[in-house]
Amino acid sequence: MRSIPGQDGQTSPPERLSVLQRVPWRVLLPVAVGIGLALVPAPSGLTTEAWRYFALFAAVVVGLVIEPVPAAAVGLIGMTLAAASRLAAPDPESSLRLALSGFANGTVWLVFAAFTFALGYERTGLGKRIALGLVRRLGGRTLGLGYAVVLADLVLAPFTPSNTARSAGTIFPIIRNIPPLYDSYPGPTARRIGAYVIWTEFAATAITSSMFLTSLAPNLLAVGLVEKTIGHRFSMGEWALGFLPIGLPLIASLPWLVYKIYPPTVTGGAEVPRWAADELASMGPVSRNEWTMGALAVAAIALWIFGGKTLEAATVALIVISLMLLLRVVSWQDVVANKDAWNVLVLLATLFGLAEGLNKVGFVDWLAKGSASALVGLSPTLVMAALVAVFFLTHYMFASITAHVAAMLPVVLAAGAAVPGVPIRAFALLLCYSLGVMGVITPYATGPAPVFYGSGYVSRKEFWTLGLVFGLLFLAALIVIGIPYLQYLQS
Numbered sequence: 001m002r003s004i005p006g007q008d009g010q011t012s013p014p015e016r017l018s019v020l021q022r023v024p025w026r027v028l029l030p031v032a033v034g035i036g037l038a039l040v041p042a043p044s045g046l047t048t049e050a051w052r053y054f055a056l057f058a059a060v061v062v063g064l065v066i067e068p069v070p071a072a073a074v075g076l077i078g079m080t081l082a083a084a085s086r087l088a089a090p091d092p093e094s095s096l097r098l099a100l101s102g103f104a105n106g107t108v109w110l111v112f113a114a115f116t117f118a119l120g121y122e123r124t125g126l127g128k129r130i131a132l133g134l135v136r137r138l139g140g141r142t143l144g145l146g147y148a149v150v151l152a153d154l155v156l157a158p159f160t161p162s163n164t165a166r167s168a169g170t171i172f173p174i175i176r177n178i179p180p181l182y183d184s185y186p187g188p189t190a191r192r193i194g195a196y197v198i199w200t201e202f203a204a205t206a207i208t209s210s211m212f213l214t215s216l217a218p219n220l221l222a223v224g225l226v227e228k229t230i231g232h233r234f235s236m237g238e239w240a241l242g243f244l245p246i247g248l249p250l251i252a253s254l255p256w257l258v259y260k261i262y263p264p265t266v267t268g269g270a271e272v273p274r275w276a277a278d279e280l281a282s283m284g285p286v287s288r289n290e291w292t293m294g295a296l297a298v299a300a301i302a303l304w305i306f307g308g309k310t311l312e313a314a315t316v317a318l319i320v321i322s323l324m325l326l327l328r329v330v331s332w333q334d335v336v337a338n339k340d341a342w343n344v345l346v347l348l349a350t351l352f353g354l355a356e357g358l359n360k361v362g363f364v365d366w367l368a369k370g371s372a373s374a375l376v377g378l379s380p381t382l383v384m385a386a387l388v389a390v391f392f393l394t395h396y397m398f399a400s401i402t403a404h405v406a407a408m409l410p411v412v413l414a415a416g417a418a419v420p421g422v423p424i425r426a427f428a429l430l431l432c433y434s435l436g437v438m439g440v441i442t443p444y445a446t447g448p449a450p451v452f453y454g455s456g457y458v459s460r461k462e463f464w465t466l467g468l469v470f471g472l473l474f475l476a477a478l479i480v481i482g483i484p485y486l487q488y489l490q491s
Helices: 013-022 025-039 048-066 071-085 092-099 106-124 126-138 142-159 163-175 194-211 217-230 236-261 271-283 288-306 313-326 332-336 339-360 363-373 380-397 401-417 424-440 449-454 460-489
Strands: none
Touching: 025 048, 048 071, 048 339, 048 363, 048 380, 071 092, 071 339, 092 339, 106 126, 106 163, 106 288, 106 313, 106 332, 106 339, 106 449, 126 142, 126 163, 126 271, 126 288, 142 163, 142 194, 142 236, 163 194, 163 288, 163 313, 163 449, 194 236, 194 424, 194 449, 194 460, 217 401, 217 424, 236 424, 236 460, 288 313, 313 332, 339 363, 339 401, 339 449, 363 380, 363 401, 380 401, 380 424, 380 460, 401 424, 424 460
């Protein structure tokens, strides 16, 4: 029997309890984590404000994992609480400016541009044409498509310092057209082939970002910081030679590994390439809009490769979007209606601001120094392995590899250098090599991540799980192969 209000108009205890029971656990858990951590006294060496800010950040991360509301809303709520709390900045204006700082980050807009490029490929039909061409040549086996995707990223990697431009802006808009050819869409049919293709490319760009000094912009920043810290600058040849026995087995086995760990239900068939050839024939000759979109894409790649000293990657992307609008490749209504792009923009921008606050309050520096001091007395090899693992896994707290490098690399590198017997050049290279591969661990760990996550082919649970699995595989390769090999090279 339903309880009724009492004489005083107040709800009786049974009804109040039913209201509480209707609050989903996904809402309560992040709140409980945040409040619980905030009530714990701040550890030694950390201010109360810094610890409470970490509690807020931890609650946001839990919210991103379980999603009581859409991920972008979680980020917006976290950003709002950070601005209102003034834990990372003393006055209201500074606090708001810090919380909103992510919207001024170039990577955020480059990710947004990747979605708009994909829209252009879709509207013109160019993406479908290229996808059909790939399927006609390699679609007899799904594994072959996996290797084709990896090869495309590998070829572009040495010349494209932005992995967001390379993977999210160039490859993703093409490969997103492959799954529908196999009746694979976000949702129940994602595992037919779409989830396999999407995850294979995302994991591939993490590896290729570490393979070359010039395949990830933070690599160049890291090399500069290493030179300032230990006085040695790594050449492109030294970088490539050091990563070769780590990266080559990883990139060569990746499509097969994904095929075994996260298998597609469609493995291919001889009829698929024939069907793709018929579809291509039915599309007719390349249209004017397709030529226009193709020319703009080539121009973007050329500027990303050769124009880095003149134009930042995000600026190039915004120029191309402007031209797409002027040349009517897409309309402004198309851009406004592209809700996935705006969702990802809000999510990534809010996380950038939150992560910047975590660094500003000193939490990251405190964590790095505390981890290093705990390793005193261990063997040099164990110290290297432990510090590389700490450096890698703390990326869960960052939405930017550049921010991670700037905040933690000098501290962790100095901690390793202080331990007698640690081969410092080998250790420095290992830290640098971890930058690309750590991007696989979360939906916000690197520029391309929100794009691939936002495609909807890999569910929230699967993305976090696969990120952990492949992150640990990549970390194991760094430690198990990298440490002995680099010690041998520098002995």
